[in-house]
Amino acid sequence: MNPQEFVRIGGTELDIQRYELRRAGQQIPLERLPMELLILMASRDGQLVTRADIVRALWGGNAFRETDNSINTAVRKIRIALDENPDHPVHLTTVKGKGYRLNGTRTFSEEPSHIPVEAVRVLVLPFENKTGDSSEDSLCDALADETSANIGVLNPERILVIARTTAARYRRVNKSIAEIAHELSVDYVLEGSLTRDAGRVRILAQLIRCVDQVQIWSRAHEPMTRGALDIQKEVGTALAQEVSPALAQQQQHMLARRLPVDPLAHDAYLRGRYFWTRRVHFDAGFAAHHALNDEDFIRARSYFESAVDRDPTYALGYVGLSNIFGSTATHGFYAPSQGYPKARESALRALALDANLPEAHQALAGVHYFYDWDWQRAEAEFLKALRLNPSHAETSRLYGRLLLVLGREAEGRAQFELAESVDPLGCEGSRVFGLIQSGRYEEVIREYLTAGTGIDRR
Structure with a gap:
C-alpha cells in the first residue's frame, strides 16, 4: 500500500x-x-x-x-x-x-476532501562544471543539493523535491528533459552550470516545465558567491509563482531566513556539505576501495567552521558541524562520548537560531537515536523535520529505520515507501540496514539472494 x-x-x-x-x-x-x-x-x-x-x-x-x-x-x-x-x-x-x-x-490515490491539488514534483539536476577546473566539482554538487533542500521547505504540501541521490544518477547522462520527466514522473526540472568568463566564475540556471518544455525562469549570476544565494531565492519564487502566486512573497521571506548574511559563509557550507556527503553515504568496503578516509570529514569540518566563523547566525553551518561530530563517532573515528555531546550542542545552537529548520531537527533526532537511545524524543524530532520538509528522504529513511527497530513495521514500511517516492534510486541500503537492526536476518539474506541472482529462493 x-x-x-x-x-x-x-x-x-x-x-x-x-x-x-x-x-x-x-x-x-x-x-x-x-x-x-x-x-x-x-x-x-x-x-x-x-x-x-x-x-x-x-x-x-x-x-x-x-x-x-x-x-x-x-x-x-x-x-x-x-x-x-x-x-x-x-x-x-x-x-x-x-x-x-x-x-x-x-x-x-489522493485525499477525498482535504488535498485539492496534488503536489508538483521537482528535480534539481547536478550542476555542470564548465570551468575546466575540477576543484569546482564539489561546489557544483553541493549547490544542487542545497538548492533542492531550500526548495523542499517552500510549501511542503504543494512542492515535492526529488532527492540528491536520485538526481546524482543523471550527472553527465545524455537524456532529454522529456525522458527524465517520464522516468521520474517530475513536473519541473532545474538545470544549472558553472562557467568561467574572462577569469570570472558565473552561475547559469534555468527552470523548465516538463509538460511543454517551456523555460519559465532563467538567470546568469556573477560573482559566483553572491549568485549562489540569489539563484536559490529566485528559483524558489519562480516555483511559488507557478504553484501558487499568492505564496511567492512568503516563500521569499522563508528562504531569506535559511541563507546566511555573508555569501562566503554559504560557499563554505556548500563545500563542507559535499565532503561530508561523499564520505558518510558510502559503506566501509566502498570507502576503503576508493581511499575515502577521515580526510573528507576533516575537510568538511574545516568548511563548516569557516561558515559559522564568517556568519555566527548561520543555522545551517551549525547543522553541518552537528552532522560532522555525529557521523565521525558513528563511523568509528572518535568515541561516541566525544562526538555526540558536540553534535547535540551544535544541533541545539542551530535550533536556537531557527526553530523551523528541518535539517536541525533531523540532526537532533540523530543524537537521540544513535547516542541517547531515547526513541520517543528521536521520533518527535523526526516528525518535526518531516512536517517542515516531507521531501527530505534522508529523514524518512532514518525514521523508517527507527520504526523497524521499534517493531512498528507498518509505519516503517510507509516511511520507506515515502522515501522511495522522493528518492527512488537511493533508498534500498538504508531499509536493509533497518531490517538488520531489528533482527530480521533471514529476510535480509533472502532479499540479497533474490536481488543477486534474479531467483526467488523462498
Missing part, C-alpha cells in the same frame, strides 16, 4: 502518511498499537489477518509477553473509533479461531 493513499472505511478516513484517522474532517484519537493494527488490516484489502500475523507484524514475532489481551484491547478500540456496534460489527469482523477481517474499505 502506498503511504500517500487514503483508505475510507464507511464514514471514516484513514490517512496513512499522516498517521491519522478522521471522520467528517475531525481527527479521531487512536493509540499507537490500535493504529498499527488498523493499518495492517487495511493493507490486506479484505483478506484474513491471523493473530499470528498480528504478533509477527507488531511484535516482530518475538513477543516476550502475553499478546492476546493486547490484541483484544486494540480491536475493541478500533471498533470504537470506527463507530461500530461491538455486538454486530460491520467493518471489523472476527473469524473465530482464526483472526480478523476488515471489510468495506475503499482506497484513494
Whole structure:
C-alpha cells in the first residue's frame, strides 16, 4: 500500500502518511498499537489477518509477553473509533479461531476532501562544471543539493523535491528533459552550470516545465558567491509563482531566513556539505576501495567552521558541524562520548537560531537515536523535520529505520515507501540496514539472494 493513499472505511478516513484517522474532517484519537493494527488490516484489502500475523507484524514475532489481551484491547478500540456496534460489527469482523477481517474499505490515490491539488514534483539536476577546473566539482554538487533542500521547505504540501541521490544518477547522462520527466514522473526540472568568463566564475540556471518544455525562469549570476544565494531565492519564487502566486512573497521571506548574511559563509557550507556527503553515504568496503578516509570529514569540518566563523547566525553551518561530530563517532573515528555531546550542542545552537529548520531537527533526532537511545524524543524530532520538509528522504529513511527497530513495521514500511517516492534510486541500503537492526536476518539474506541472482529462493 502506498503511504500517500487514503483508505475510507464507511464514514471514516484513514490517512496513512499522516498517521491519522478522521471522520467528517475531525481527527479521531487512536493509540499507537490500535493504529498499527488498523493499518495492517487495511493493507490486506479484505483478506484474513491471523493473530499470528498480528504478533509477527507488531511484535516482530518475538513477543516476550502475553499478546492476546493486547490484541483484544486494540480491536475493541478500533471498533470504537470506527463507530461500530461491538455486538454486530460491520467493518471489523472476527473469524473465530482464526483472526480478523476488515471489510468495506475503499482506497484513494489522493485525499477525498482535504488535498485539492496534488503536489508538483521537482528535480534539481547536478550542476555542470564548465570551468575546466575540477576543484569546482564539489561546489557544483553541493549547490544542487542545497538548492533542492531550500526548495523542499517552500510549501511542503504543494512542492515535492526529488532527492540528491536520485538526481546524482543523471550527472553527465545524455537524456532529454522529456525522458527524465517520464522516468521520474517530475513536473519541473532545474538545470544549472558553472562557467568561467574572462577569469570570472558565473552561475547559469534555468527552470523548465516538463509538460511543454517551456523555460519559465532563467538567470546568469556573477560573482559566483553572491549568485549562489540569489539563484536559490529566485528559483524558489519562480516555483511559488507557478504553484501558487499568492505564496511567492512568503516563500521569499522563508528562504531569506535559511541563507546566511555573508555569501562566503554559504560557499563554505556548500563545500563542507559535499565532503561530508561523499564520505558518510558510502559503506566501509566502498570507502576503503576508493581511499575515502577521515580526510573528507576533516575537510568538511574545516568548511563548516569557516561558515559559522564568517556568519555566527548561520543555522545551517551549525547543522553541518552537528552532522560532522555525529557521523565521525558513528563511523568509528572518535568515541561516541566525544562526538555526540558536540553534535547535540551544535544541533541545539542551530535550533536556537531557527526553530523551523528541518535539517536541525533531523540532526537532533540523530543524537537521540544513535547516542541517547531515547526513541520517543528521536521520533518527535523526526516528525518535526518531516512536517517542515516531507521531501527530505534522508529523514524518512532514518525514521523508517527507527520504526523497524521499534517493531512498528507498518509505519516503517510507509516511511520507506515515502522515501522511495522522493528518492527512488537511493533508498534500498538504508531499509536493509533497518531490517538488520531489528533482527530480521533471514529476510535480509533472502532479499540479497533474490536481488543477486534474479531467483526467488523462498
